[in-house]
Amino acid sequence: MNLLLFSAADLGAPGQLQISDERLQHLHNVHRAAVGDSIRVGEIGGHMGEGRIAELSAARAIITFQLDCPPPAKLPVILLVALPRPKMLRRILRSAAEFGVEQLVLFNSYRVEKSFWQTPVLNDSTLRSYLLQGLEQSRDTMLPPVTLERRFKPFVEDRLPGLLQNRRGLLAHPAPTAAAAPDHANTPLLLAIGPEGGFIPYEVEMLQKAGLETVSLGPRILRVENAVTALLGRLLSPGC
Amino acid sequence: MNLLLFSAADLGAPGQLQISDERLQHLHNVHRAAVGDSIRVGEIGGHMGEGRIAELSAARAIITFQLDCPPPAKLPVILLVALPRPKMLRRILRSAAEFGVEQLVLFNSYRVEKSFWQTPVLNDSTLRSYLLQGLEQSRDTMLPPVTLERRFKPFVEDRLPGLLQNRRGLLAHPAPTAAAAPDHANTPLLLAIGPEGGFIPYEVEMLQKAGLETVSLGPRILRVENAVTALLGRLLSPGC
Numbered sequence: 001m002n003l004l005l006f007s008a009a010d011l012g013a014p015g016q017l018q019i020s021d022e023r024l025q026h027l028h029n030v031h032r033a034a035v036g037d038s039i040r041v042g043e044i045g046g047h048m049g050e051g052r053i054a055e056l057s058a059a060r061a062i063i064t065f066q067l068d069c070p071p072p073a074k075l076p077v078i079l080l081v082a083l084p085r086p087k088m089l090r091r092i093l094r095s096a097a098e099f100g101v102e103q104l105v106l107f108n109s110y111r112v113e114k115s116f117w118q119t120p121v122l123n124d125s126t127l128r129s130y131l132l133q134g135l136e137q138s139r140d141t142m143l144p145p146v147t148l149e150r151r152f153k154p155f156v157e158d159r160l161p162g163l164l165q166n167r168r169g170l171l172a173h174p175a176p177t178a179a180a181a182p183d184h185a186n187t188p189l190l191l192a193i194g195p196e197g198g199f200i201p202y203e204v205e206m207l208q209k210a211g212l213e214t215v216s217l218g219p220r221i222l223r224v225e226n227a228v229t230a231l232l233g234r235l236l237s238p239g240c
Numbered sequence: 241m242n243l244l245l246f247s248a249a250d251l252g253a254p255g256q257l258q259i260s261d262e263r264l265q266h267l268h269n270v271h272r273a274a275v276g277d278s279i280r281v282g283e284i285g286g287h288m289g290e291g292r293i294a295e296l297s298a299a300r301a302i303i304t305f306q307l308d309c310p311p312p313a314k315l316p317v318i319l320l321v322a323l324p325r326p327k328m329l330r331r332i333l334r335s336a337a338e339f340g341v342e343q344l345v346l347f348n349s350y351r352v353e354k355s356f357w358q359t360p361v362l363n364d365s366t367l368r369s370y371l372l373q374g375l376e377q378s379r380d381t382m383l384p385p386v387t388l389e390r391r392f393k394p395f396v397e398d399r400l401p402g403l404l405q406n407r408r409g410l411l412a413h414p415a416p417t418a419a420a421a422p423d424h425a426n427t428p429l430l431l432a433i434g435p436e437g438g439f440i441p442y443e444v445e446m447l448q449k450a451g452l453e454t455v456s457l458g459p460r461i462l463r464v465e466n467a468v469t470a471l472l473g474r475l476l477s478p479g480c
Contacts, residue, residue, distance in 0.1 A: 002461050073458050095466055138460035180478050183423040217476040219312050220378035221242050226335055229466050230473025236457040238420050 001026050003139040004041045004063070005049065005132055017041065017051065017063040024061050027053075033061070042141040043066045044132070071141040075100045076188040077237055078163055082109040082195035083148075084224050086119040090130050091225050093121075097134025097144060099232040102188075105163070107149035109203055111195040117150060152203065160210045163190055171212040172227055173204060178216035185235040193227050241264050243288065243379040244281045244303070257281070257291065257303040264301050267293075273301070281305045282381040284372070311381040315340045315475055318403055318427040322349040322435035323388075324464050326359040328372050331465050333361075337374025337384055339472040345403070347389035349443055351380055351435040357390060365472040392443065400450045403430055411452040412467055413444060418456035433467050 003022055012018040019027070027033040035056050041063065042048035051065035064120075079101045081092055089106075096104045096117055120126055131143050149155035160169075167188045172181065182189070192212055199207070208214065243398040244263055259267070267273040275296050281303065282288035291305035319330055319341045320457055329346075336344045348357075360366055371383050389395035407428040412421065419433075422429070439447070448454065457470055 094463075098460065098462060098466060099470075100460060137463055140460070176478075178478060181476075183474065216478045217473065218478050220338065220340060220380070220476070222338060223334075223377055226338060226469050226473075229469040230339075230476065233457065233466075233470025233473040234423065236421075236460070236470065238416075238418060238456045238458050 001030065001136045002040065003136050003141075004039055004051065005044050005141065006041060007044045007237060012062065014040070015064055015066065016054075018060055020060040020061065027056070027061055028058075039063065040139065041067075042071065042135075042139070043067060044135075044141055044143065044165070046141055047071070048139065048141055072100065072139065074102045074142065074144075075232065076185050077101045077232065077235060078103045078105065078167065078188075078190040079228070079232075080105045080107060080190065080192040081194060081224070081228065082107060082193065082199075083112045083116050085113070085116055086096055086121050086194065087210075088223075088225050089116075089119065089121050093127060093130035094134040094226055095135070095225065095229055096136045097131040097140070099134075099229070099236070100138065100140055101144050101149070101232070103145050103163075105147045105149060105155075107154045107155055109195050110152075111197045122148065153206070156206050156210055160207075164211055169210070169212040170215045171199075171204070171207050172217070173199065173214045173229060174216050174219065174221060175214055176215045178214040181215040181217050181231055181234060183239065184236045189235070191231060196224055241270065241376045242280065243376050243381075244279055244291065245376055245381065245459075247282050247447070253269065254301065255304055255306065256294075257305060258300055259303065260300040267296070268298075280379065280404055281307075282311065282375075282379070283307060284360060284375075284381055284383065284415065285353055285383055288379065288381055304386045312340065312379065314342045314382065314384075315472065316425050317341045317472065317475065318343045318345065318428075318430040319355060319468070319472075320345045320347060320430065320432040320435065321464070321468065322347060323352045323356050324435065325353070325356060326361050328463075328465050329356075329359065329361050332468055333370035333386075334374040334377070335465065335469055335472070337371040337380070338378045339374075339469070339476070340378065340380055341384050341472070343387070343403075345387045345395075348392050349435050350392075350440045350467050351437045362388065365372065380385060387394060393446070396446050396450055400447075404451055409450070409452040410455045411439075411444070411447050412457070413439065413454045414456050414459065414461075414472060415454055418454040419472055421455040421457050421474060423474045429475070431471060433464060433471070436464060 041051035047067035049067035051063040055062035281291035287307035289307035291303040295302035409430040
């Protein structure tokens with residue numbers, strides 16, 4: 001936890017947080033915090049700043065704070081990922097928030113097992129908790145919106161064109177003819193990543209018809225979660 | 241499993257494998273394999289090629305094969321990672337092999353918990369099994385050597401200079417003054433990544449004195465495993 005995120009529910013008085021949940025445990029067990037320690041805090045959806053621990057017990061922490069710093073810029077990327085198995089989904093949710101993507105779309109594809117759509121990870125509150133873990137890691141306060149698209153064809157035909165407005169669309173696909181994946185994000189991007197086993201030819205064709213260019217990271221087939229972080233890692237720069 | 245890896249112990253007759261362990265389970269449960277199916281096979285440390293399932297039962301598979309293809313080129317990178325907690329270590333071992341690093345060095349640092357060195361993941365056979373999972377994923381046969389360096393100072397003073405011969409050394413460290421992490425691997429690299437919480441100033445100084453240049457991926461603090469895949473992902477190209 002590099003940033004203690006809070007919402008209005010955590011406010012005692014103005015400029016004062018009262019914390020008694022797992023964040024308190026983390027302060028005790030990981031930070032080994034003491035009264036007087038300073039800690040980075042951020043309001044979910046708002047600014048970040050410095051907090052100071054004014055009271056600390058096994059039952060609660062009182063933290064006074066001032067917010068004076070906007071969150072870091074987002075990576076100008078809409079990330080589309082074919083819904084992965086739950087274990088991998090948790091890591092991808094955290095990573096998408098951690099790397100600062102603008103928006104995440106989880107979509108269906110032929111090789112997505114139907115049961116994956118039943119996972120409790122997709123419940124609003126669980127999904128949000130994984131995104132918050134990513135924001136806490138990389139010190140950001142802005143939750144990326146997550147959209148679930150349970151049907152491939154209507155999504156690609158009806159809604160993908162809207163997402164692609166003023167945006168370069170890329171399809172990660174290890175085809176020998178594909179261009180290199182980009183190494184900067186000077187223009188807004190949309191990046192689509194397939195399921196384990198890859199897209200089927202019909203899906204590749206549909207996505208290309210919608211305007212996505214095929215890009216590759218070379219002959220090595222990466223696990224989906226590693227393809228996500230490898231592709232996003234190429235777009236990071238010291239400036240943003 | 242995009243590649244069925246085997247060793248001499250799996251050879252029945254020349255050009256014929258006999259498989260009866262978890263790889264057999266994988267053929268049944270994931271590949272839903274049948275007699276006559278073809279499958280990519282590779283000899284650990286050797287060539288890769290096409291196999292064909294000649295016999296298949298609950299007890300064993302007989303696979304005939306021919307090896308005609310060398311493994312893919314390695315990324316010209318020696319990866320140094322401060323020993324992470326076991327759960328993260330497993331993923332980093334898989335990823336290091338999957339991305340094709342030449343060599344992996346796990347080393348001690350002030351913020352590495354002593355207990356991490358006791359993990360059974362570091363047993364030779366367990367460590368090897370995680371590396372093999374990475375090779376199976378990205379279709380490679382060459383296990384990267386893994387070195388354990390339990391003492392920071394003797395490692396940095398006595399052995400790091402040898403690793404740095406004819407190699408550019410980089411230290412991933414989110415300092416505001418750091419240069420951008422490289423986006424190609426035209427020259428051999430050595431890449432050092434710190435523990436959760438980062439290197440302490442003394443360690444940064446020692447590593448810089450040894451010749452490592454500080455590089456950054458920007459202000460976002462990434463989890464160690466994501467820093468590894470983000471940095472390696474920048475070095476991948478369609479050609480290698």
